[in-house]
Amino acid sequence: MFKKSMELKSHQRLSGADRKKLKRTIKDRFPAASDPDMDSLLPPKVEITVDKFQNRVIVYGVEGGLPMFFDVDGRGTEVFPTVYALWKVPNLLPSFLLKGGEVSRYVIGGADLMFPGISIPPEGLPTFSAGEIWAVKVPGNPAPIAVGSTTMSSTEALKACLRGKALKITHYYRDLLWESVEGHYVPNAGFLEDVVFEDPASSSLCQTSNSYDDDTANSSHNQWDGINDEEVRDSVDAADDQSVPDAVKKTAEQEIMLSLANVKVTDNVSGDESIAEDQHPLSVEDMDMLLDKCLLQALHTTVKDLPMPGSTLWSNHVLPCRPSGITLDIKKSSHKKLSKWLLAKSSGGLITVKEDKYKKEAVLLSVNHNHPDYTSFKPDKQKVEKSEQTTEQSPNESHSNKILEVAEIYKSSVHVNPIYAAVGADKGQLYSASEAIAVVQKYVDNEKLVKPTNKSIVVLDAILCDALFKGAMKKGSTYPTEIHKKDLGPAFINRMQAHHVVTRGNESVVRKGGLKAIQILTERRQGNKKVTKLSGMETFLMDAESLASELQKKFACSTSVTELPGKKGHEVLVQGGVIDDLAKHLIEQYGIPKRYIEVLDKTRK
Numbered sequence: 001m002f003k004k005s006m007e008l009k010s011h012q013r014l015s016g017a018d019r020k021k022l023k024r025t026i027k028d029r030f031p032a033a034s035d036p037d038m039d040s041l042l043p044p045k046v047e048i049t050v051d052k053f054q055n056r057v058i059v060y061g062v063e064g065g066l067p068m069f070f071d072v073d074g075r076g077t078e079v080f081p082t083v084y085a086l087w088k089v090p091n092l093l094p095s096f097l098l099k100g101g102e103v104s105r106y107v108i109g110g111a112d113l114m115f116p117g118i119s120i121p122p123e124g125l126p127t128f129s130a131g132e133i134w135a136v137k138v139p140g141n142p143a144p145i146a147v148g149s150t151t152m153s154s155t156e157a158l159k160a161c162l163r164g165k166a167l168k169i170t171h172y173y174r175d176l177l178w179e180s181v182e183g184h185y186v187p188n189a190g191f192l193e194d195v196v197f198e199d200p201a202s203s204s205l206c207q208t209s210n211s212y213d214d215d216t217a218n219s220s221h222n223q224w225d226g227i228n229d230e231e232v233r234d235s236v237d238a239a240d241d242q243s244v245p246d247a248v249k250k251t252a253e254q255e256i257m258l259s260l261a262n263v264k265v266t267d268n269v270s271g272d273e274s275i276a277e278d279q280h281p282l283s284v285e286d287m288d289m290l291l292d293k294c295l296l297q298a299l300h301t302t303v304k305d306l307p308m309p310g311s312t313l314w315s316n317h318v319l320p321c322r323p324s325g326i327t328l329d330i331k332k333s334s335h336k337k338l339s340k341w342l343l344a345k346s347s348g349g350l351i352t353v354k355e356d357k358y359k360k361e362a363v364l365l366s367v368n369h370n371h372p373d374y375t376s377f378k379p380d381k382q383k384v385e386k387s388e389q390t391t392e393q394s395p396n397e398s399h400s401n402k403i404l405e406v407a408e409i410y411k412s413s414v415h416v417n418p419i420y421a422a423v424g425a426d427k428g429q430l431y432s433a434s435e436a437i438a439v440v441q442k443y444v445d446n447e448k449l450v451k452p453t454n455k456s457i458v459v460l461d462a463i464l465c466d467a468l469f470k471g472a473m474k475k476g477s478t479y480p481t482e483i484h485k486k487d488l489g490p491a492f493i494n495r496m497q498a499h500h501v502v503t504r505g506n507e508s509v510v511r512k513g514g515l516k517a518i519q520i521l522t523e524r525r526q527g528n529k530k531v532t533k534l535s536g537m538e539t540f541l542m543d544a545e546s547l548a549s550e551l552q553k554k555f556a557c558s559t560s561v562t563e564l565p566g567k568k569g570h571e572v573l574v575q576g577g578v579i580d581d582l583a584k585h586l587i588e589q590y591g592i593p594k595r596y597i598e599v600l601d602k603t604r605k
Contacts, residue, residue: 001057001070001072001169001170001171001175001177002171002175002176002177002178003110003175003176004176005176006053006054006055006057006176007053007054008051008052008053008054009052009053009054010051010052011049011050011051011052012049012050013047013048013049013050013063014047014048014049014050014060018050019042019048021076022042022048022060022069023038023042025076025079026038026041026042026069026079029079029133030081030092030093030133032091032092032093033089033092037088037089037092040088040089041068041069041081041085041088041089042060042062042068043062046062046063046064046065047062047063048060048061048062048063049061049062049063051067052074056072056073056074057070057071057072057073057074058070058071058074059071059177061181065181065183066082066084066181066183066184067082067084067177067180067181068081068082068084068085069081069082069085070082070171070177072170078149080133080147080170080171081093081147082147082171082177082178083143083144083145083146083147083171083172083173083178084178086135086143086144086147087143087144087187090142090143090144092135093133093134093135093144093147094126094128094132094134094135095134095135095136095137095144096113096118096134096135096136096137096166096167097118097119097137097138097139098117098118098119098136098137098138098139099117099118099119099139100138100139101138101139101190101195101196101197101198102195103117103138104138104145104195104196104197105194105195107136107145107146107169107172108145108146108172108173108174108175108194108195108196109194110169110172110175110566111169112148112151112165112166112167112168112169113136113146113148113165113166113167113169114164114165114166115157115160115162115163115164115165115166116162116163117166118162118166119139120162120471120472121471122470122471123475124471124472124473124474124475124476124477125154125157125158125162125471125472125474125475126154126475127154127474127475128150128153128154129150129153129154130150130151130152130153130156131149131150132149132150133147133148133149134147134148134149134150134167135147136148136167136169136172138190138196138197138198139198140190140197140198140199141188141190141191141196141197141198141199142199143187143188143190143191143199145172145173145191145196146167146169146171146172146173147169147170147171147172148167148168148169148170148171149167149168149170150166150167150168151164151165151166151167151168152164152166154474155474158472158474161472161494162471162472173186173191173196174193174194188200188201189201192331193331282332284332284333284334285334287328287329287332287333288333288334288335290322290323290328291318291328291330291333291335291341292345292373293321293377294318294319294321294322294328295318295345296373296374296377296379297321297377297379297380298313298317298318298320298321299350299351299367299374300374300377300379301321301379302316302317302320302321303317303364303367306364306365306366306367307354307363307364307365308363308364309361309362309363309364310338310339310342310353310361310362310363310364311338311361313342313364314330314338338362339355339361339362342362342364343355343362348371348373349368349371350367350368350371350373350374351364351365351366351367351368352364352365352366352367352368353365403504403505403591404502404503404504404540404541404590404591404592405502405503405504406500406501406502406503406515406540406593406596407432407500407501408433408498408499408500408514408515409430409431409432409499409500409501409510410430410431410432410433410436410493410496410497410498410499411427411428411429411430411431411496411497411499412425412427412428412429412431412496412497413495413496413497415466415467415468415470415471415495415496416440416467416492416495416496418463418466418467419439419440419443419463419464419467419492420439422443422446422447422463423439423442423443423446425439425442430499430501430510431496433489433493436489436492436493436496437488437489437492437493439492440464440467440488440489440492441488441489443464444458444464444488447461447464449461449464451482456484456485456486457482457483457484457485458482458483458484458485458488459481459482460479460480460481460482460483465479465480465481467492467495468483468491468492468495497512498512498513498514499511499512499513500513500514500515502515502539502540502541504540504541507541509541511539515539515596516536516539517536517595517596517597517598518534518535518536518537518539518540518586518592518596518597518598519533519534519535519536519598519600520532520533520534520579520582520583520597520598520599520600521533521579521599521600521601521602522577522578522579522600522601522602522603523602523603524602524603529575530575530576530577530603531573531574531575531576532573532574532575532576532577532578532579532582533571533572533573533574534547534571534572534573534574534582535564535569535570535571535572536569537569537570537572538569538570540590540592540596542590544561544569544570544571544572545561547572548560548561548572548574551572551574551582551585554585555574555576555578555581555582557574557575557576557578558575559572559573559574559575560572560573561573577601577603579599579601580599583597583599
């Protein structure tokens, strides 16, 4: 809603009659607000201002103060509180609790809230209807970070196995509405520039009657399962240090880790694993050493195509090399900013960095492979899941003669970890569907859970029942005591983390989440001309520029390549209605399975 700047149409004070009407609307829409709450949000003796924008959005604020409510369509039917209002009255709305602070990067980066990022309480998903207004909170922090409306009911969510979009975010901390006032602030020291963690002033996780938690709330830095790393909006160098209060700058992100002497730099592992109690926060010197280790690990293993923007180096190469359960915080180092750190490494001769004056970003140009730090460093062996993104292909390199292989694979999650531990299976390994089913079948055999009177039925003990159903059952529902053998495997796999592997020739990549299809769309443009759009080709290790050049020659037409919003890949635009021919070309020349191609012809009635 407030991702882009909006043109202000008018600014005026609210009349007495309209003020009373606004209060009645808010009271009806938010019944949890008491009279003292209303006086706190809209003080009786203070003027209320109303800002009307060209897109019909209306923002109500306290004169000389902060915006408190906004109406998305100007009709009074969709009035939402701002984060400033929620910070004054945190219990104004029911709240979804995130799995951890790391998930907040997505929300305050502009993404909608997905069900995999929500912490489900032991009693099950709370009841809600589609279109209800809910807030979003981080474990251990009472101040909400966003507000939005539910996209489906709780019943529909359970039918969808808690997948998909839970909340359409309309407003969040650090969007343009938050920044629009001169006195914008943060409610506590847990609110950082690009992420929100628990409030360090709180001694324990804060719980309210309208928010909930679960047994995994202490894992406050888990990754958001099922979301690609490319989607993390982690530009540490994007904002000026002076825009954050001193209390925030000096506050640790409550990250804990093993003694640096015992740290082994490895691939980024899912945050499902618990952290030892004897871990302690990093000092500035330790953070500097860890940053250098992660950089050297990345330079040895994944950094190949140069030049490379500093933000890409950080999010796609340095961060994946951090130890399990650790969030690197550049602001806790002696350098404070990403660009200063990279320039310091450049001054030392390890790398060559140039600052882009237009984008105001450091760019990595080259690596000195003869530098003592580089030659003396011994990189840790990388697992198959190290590559979370593809490398650019040479425009002249053709993929049409390389065999494509795609497979869906799975990784243990917090739900099924006890099953893997019981049979001694590796929780960090990736499994095919049959291998995963073999794990749960081994558990059933070891515990002798097959029903003696009916060999096709498995009796559920407490561990297996929790693995399959805990958190997915509606509140008040009775947990099953048995399950049919044919349903055991699919139910077990459904509780694991979905991944997929794509291999073309000697190149292979493993990504989180299910395999996304290629989209082909044909539509009419001005003058009754047809154009065909193609996106999602990067999933199958296809370079957009190379493909556009190839299609230009094949179909004897002009083509172009544009970057999709949110850094989600590229789109190839082909002049003409070639939707069927293009789909056939992808199947025959690139080996794309037909089930992974989605076509939509908007020119047909």
